[in-house]
Amino acid sequence: MTISETTKGRVTIVSVIGTLEASTTKELLKSPAIIDPTQTVVVDLEKLNFLDSSGLGALIGTLRKKREAGAETLISCMNDRIRRVFEITNAQRIFHVFDDTSAAVDYATQLTSRP
């Protein structure tokens, strides 16, 4: 799995490439923008091939920690395989999910601009 970070103003795009499962979640959780609870992130899943419950748990844990610190975790560009996992678990109910990363960044920017 490969993680890359791109900063757009107050928002960081975290692109996850490969698979996100039990043996790879540690890599995601070591990403600086994920570690910082005050940093709002858009997690771009366009190039994520596989997600299981361990990977989903890492995303949910990230969301919880950031919300507690007043920040957000948004999800963009899920393919059908990833969306299936979100739908079965109802995870789409707690995340802001976007089909397009730039739209997610725009929304995240609005959130971070609120007083």
Next chain:
Amino acid sequence: MNRIITLTLPGELVFARFASETAAKAALMLINSCNADANDWKFTHAFELAVSEAFTNTVAYAQKLSSPQPVTIDFIFESQRLTVTIRDTNAPFSIETPAPEIDNYPERGFGLLLIRNVMDTVTCVRENGTNIISMSKQL
């Protein structure tokens, strides 16, 4: 006559991906042998996901032991059905766990919910010190 492929892997998390990728290939093999729709991604993904969850769960229990035992996976091909059984002699576990409530931001406990949703039938028994989880799906 059923065809069976048996795979034995060390009871270590690092082999979960190998197991799940093999499961996806087994599902694709069945699709091809039945001249079914090879683009039925849901069938291959179901096995990839279910085996990833079951193997990870098995290994998680195995880590409670000082020397985790190997995990044996059978892929059983019937005419239009694939059944996967995962056997290990590690600590017993149950699949009767309630699904977590998403509004509580749970980070664990989704594995069995996912398996049950993508498979037709799921059973888990312990026989003579061996855990056997069986997951089956029709094309």
